[in-house]
Amino acid sequence: MSKQAWKDKLSLAQETTNRATRQELARDYSSAYETYVRAGDLYLWLVKNREPTSEATELRERLRRVLGRAEAIKLAGRAAQIVERRLLSDEEQTRALEASSSIDGIPLPLWKSTDDISTLAYQGQLFVDSVPQPALAPGQVQQKATFRRRHSWLKQRDSVPRWASSPLYDYRTPLRGHHIVQDVVTDCSFVAALEVACEHDATWHTQLAHAPLYPKDSRGFPRWSENGKHCVKLLFNGIPRQIVIDDSIPCRPDGNPVCATGLGADGSYHIWPALLEKAYLRLRGGYDFQGSNSSIDLHALTGWIPEHIGFQHAGFQREKAWDRLRWAWTRGYIMVTAGTTRNMASRRAPGQAFLVDSHNYAVLAIDEEEGERWLTLMNPWRRSPSEEDASTWTGEMRASLENFQTNSPSYLDREIIRITWSEACSRLDSLYLNWNPAIAKHALTVHSHWRKVDGSDLGQNPEQAPITTTTKPTTMTTTAIVGPSQHSSFRLAINVDESDVSGAEKTDVWLHLVRHTTQSREDEVQWIAIHVFESEAVKHRLLAHGSDYRMGTYVDSTHNIVRFSTSAHRRSVYTVIVSRNGCNNDATFSLSAFSAAKIELHDIPRSFSFSQLVQSGWSGKSAGGNAASWAFIHNPQFRLTVPQATSLAAMVETSKDLPVQVLIVWSRRGKRISHVSEGDIVASSGLYNYGFAFAEAKKIQAGVYSVIVSTFEEGLSGLFALKVESEGEIVLEAIAAEGAGMFHKTLRGRWEKDVSAMGGPSHGRYHCNPRFIVDVDKACRLVVRLRPEVKKGIATPYLNIALFRVNKTPRSASSISPAASPPDIGAEVANSGSYADLLSGVAIEDARLEPGTYSLIASTFTPGVECPFVIDLYSSLPTTCRRAH
Known part of the structure; x- marks a missing residue:
């Protein structure tokens, strides 16, 4: 660094210290604490990079004073937040390189210019290496x-x-x-x-x-x-x-x-x-x-x-x-x-x-x-x-x-x-x-940190995992997650110049992550990944095109590469998140970007003021798989209440071996979502990605939403952490599983052509569809779900399930026409609504029943459909169920 640049840094440190003093006198302790810490970073950098002829004592004294004031504010409980360090400041990058400047205690100084190396003393007294020779094989x-x-x-x-x-x-x-x-x-x-x-x-x-x-x-x-x-x-x-x-x-x-x-x-x-x-x-x-x-x-x-x-x-x-x-x-x-x-x-x-x-x-x-x-x-x-x-x-x-x-x-x-x-x-x-890196006209490299994650492991029972709410400004360091894992976020901008891309439709971008190491042989396996998300206003899709490998894949190496294509005709902006899994300590890394187009890489200081963390998991029935699975409804879901319009982001972390996705879906009543329509998705992490999912929405409207966390395959078990950050206050609550805390019975049946597949009421023989009797001794609540058991590739039939009160005094048999309902079927109490062809089936969501006998009728809209089905019946009190003869 030139002398003038060093002097400019000294002036900035002095100015930052004066600003911190003014903030403290104005009793803006939170800002003062942050500014004092930033001044300390500047003085620390100045001490380490000072000219050999300059006096270090005064600089160290200034460093001691500013950090002393910051510590005093902190001990007094006046600092409202942990100071957020800018990851890519000169001070932080220098700190990252210094932290990795030795291996097994052997110094690894940065390479000086070729001219400096050429003028080193290669003559004179015999050189004696102070470092022991490498061990022989x-x-x-x-x-x-x-x-x-x-x-x-x-x-x-x-x-x-x-x-x-x-x-x-x-x-x-x-x-x-x-x-x-x-x-x-x-x-x-x-x-x-x-x-x-x-x-x-x-x-x-x-x-x-x-x-x-x-x-x-x-x-x-x-x-x-x-x-x-x-x-x-x-x-x-x-x-x-x-x-x-x-x-x-x-x-x-x-x-x-x-x-x-x-x-x-x-x-x-x-x-x-x-x-x-x-x-x-x-x-x-x-x-x-x-x-x-x-x-x-x-x-x-x-x-x-x-x-x-x-x-x-x-x-x-x-x-x-x-x-x-x-x-x-x-x-x-x-x-x-x-x-x-x-x-x-x-x-x-x-x-x-x-x-x-x-x-x-x-x-x-x-x-x-x-x-x-x-x-x-x-x-x-x-x-x-x-x-x-x-x-x-x-x-x-x-x-x-x-x-x-x-x-x-x-x-x-x-x-x-x-x-x-x-x-x-x-x-x-x-x-x-x-x-050859020269094939990319533009390249840059930044050096940064993964910070140690504070917090304990998740609870042993995923279904009873707690919800932790934080209503104070968040920091760059990610909250404790499964694994544990550590993350740093960056904004990547691709600025296309027609002279760089020569009329091509696409231009390639390479991202190269290097995990620094200070040991030649590490005791623990460490995994690293690069997650790349397209920064759009509403939906974020994980990039998968233009690459031979799935992005976001964790590798147990010190190097990881992601390559993708972007438009050669517009400026593109991406969110890049680099992850480390396997150890929980401070670690450093370098991230390089290469492209034919001009590139910019910036860290992302967290601008969100509020965050909520949910720790949960998939196990047994709650491992419902993706939206193409009938069990998708059983995945962990969370009610997200947004009192006023705000920007927010949702991040899910789990085992590196689990492909995960997070969806934020508009919800009319904040109840459990059985299926997802494209028009209801407010934000999505896109394709399933191993170990990590990230979705962001800008200016989401006030209302109630559902957040759904799923794995790609049904039956995969594991723990996860869901963190939602926002500019304004939000409320995140777990949505109970369907029938949670209720008595459960499973009923099975089959529609058979000309026997029990009689179609909807308009076809005249509705009462001949499969029918079940439910006896209720005391007033209770009932939840009923009907789903088909169709083979892969077979279309799902349109279904309906309805609940009827059974008449105590049947009508005279002589007064009943062949097309009429049987004499014991009375008034309809509840039904699943319009006929629907959903994989998850149809449901009576909440029927309140008085003591008595009821009849459930499962029907398809079209007669003659042959298909087995399952009815899950949940009741707040014990009931008896039997097949009607």
Whole structure:
């Protein structure tokens, strides 16, 4: 930062402090508390970014004073709210990067400019690394490997290993992908990443593979450091970091390296891959690294955007994927690696190449020949293991090595494998792509926090879960939810310029989420997701078009990608919510956006003044599934009373494994909704999304609404948290389940053609429809629901159910015509209304009955319908029910 910018920040801190003092004197304590905290953030930033020559004591004293005033207001109970920090302020972003500036205690300073790195002291006294060397892998230990420095070999003069006497990089014979050797270290993902970078360099005349390594010679190629100090630039925790290492590498007693190296076509020796490997594995816990996703390793080396294509994913489309791959490959826009899963032998047909279990392969070519489509794979092992080598591998890797030797008579003939696209789709588990970020004309990255969630776990009984009401201003931190999960919200704006999109109808947008880590090996699995919602006035639909993967999917990785298409002819605005599940502590992340159109990314300070939280769940009957299920009516529902027009948002969080949706529906009486019509939906979260749903309505009118929370499939159980925020006061109440607290009976029957399917009253034989007798001893309330049991794909018949009083004194049989009602049927007491063809059926919602005998008649509108049915009868007092003869 320039001196002037630092001075401007100091002036802002002083001005903010003065404003806080004025607010406190005016007894506006809530505002004063917030302003003092903001001033504290500014002074803290100034202390950490001060010029070396400036005096820090006064700044620290100012920081102490403003935070002291804030604490005094808080202790006095005068602060009405927790201060909302702007997530994307300079101070907060700096705080996020500083929080992730080490891993396992190893410092990861931000990368300085290339000029600064070039002027570092690479000469003079021998550099001694204060950080311990990365731990060796078991295979290296068994071969008695130790770290040996280049200068120690050069001092011997005799028996100097070839690598120590060779240039670090021989630009006359640059490496191709198949020249790099993995050796016994289990980092196939990293070596495969290096190999595809080398292959790209050779094909497209780039310098990606060795670019992170310093110092460099006048041509821009890596060179040996005179004092043994090397710097490596790796994109880690969301930003380029500086990893300092010495020039020692693991060697056998004879001086030969036991790590990644390169052997040029002319026999030239390249050791620079070993230094990159060492720097990277220092961040991944040592040489005993078990590999990861190659695209993540390659992203750290090159900054190219990582993408994962799962061949077994439900949304995978092989033709579309091939066209995309081939188009990008022929233009040099992507680098590709491939991954296998376990039990590869069971997927191997006679004559097919042997593939190693749980392994990463470099993809050296994607081409078409004589109507067939091919992938050329290379195994990073690159040499036939000896008996001694094979014994250093354990578990699946050892079994794969032994199987490889058994099935491959000539290892060198089998190291490069060509397989068809069809075989790749059936045998490989994944393709890992890395896209050149330069294909997007516009890009930006922000750094932010997930805050620790306060609160306890949900109650054990979902049906008795409490409702918690908060009537004070809300903060950016999300209320405690199931999991727990943490969220941060952003507003993404796509500003289209015709010169950027060249007349296209759609333009792609990429969002890349990176979860920062401070441990090379984490004890707990953590899941992250990106949720993207289109910001419209009334309805919000989760974006699903233009992507190979379902948006909002949680992944147990440090990286997650969402890609979608947006209109190239108008400005588009989206709500982006990034989520973390699995741990409940403060954590940091980076979010990047890429597009051909101009993009803006802003945090969303919560403007809502009121919030209400409901904790509930689905279990048994209450797990009703989506609106296409007859049991949709039984999903948890909540009455939302809005006294006056307001804007509001509803957010549902649940297990990452449950696809969830939230609807806000206009409700005439605030009663349970049995079905949903498009015209009644006020706000929707759109498509079902795993673990999270969000709906927002602007200026919803005063009235009574129903909020429905459902999973996609019927019968899925789990807990959830529903939070509704609004500008004005609202009331959120759970709507009791149909028949809650009442006695329940289930009656079954069937309409049969010419026997009991006689249609409605207009057809003349209504009384011959299925009939049930209900005996009521004491005055009570009755709720009755009739629903058909139709098979999938069969149209639902129009239904009605009616309740009649049974006459105590029947009419004379001689006075009854054949078409008339039977003599015991009296006046109608209640009915379900007009005939309707709803999956959930029709219902008598609340009949109040005096003691006596009643008759229920279940009918279809059209005669001759054959269909079984179910009647659920709920009564406030015990009743007896029987089929009428």
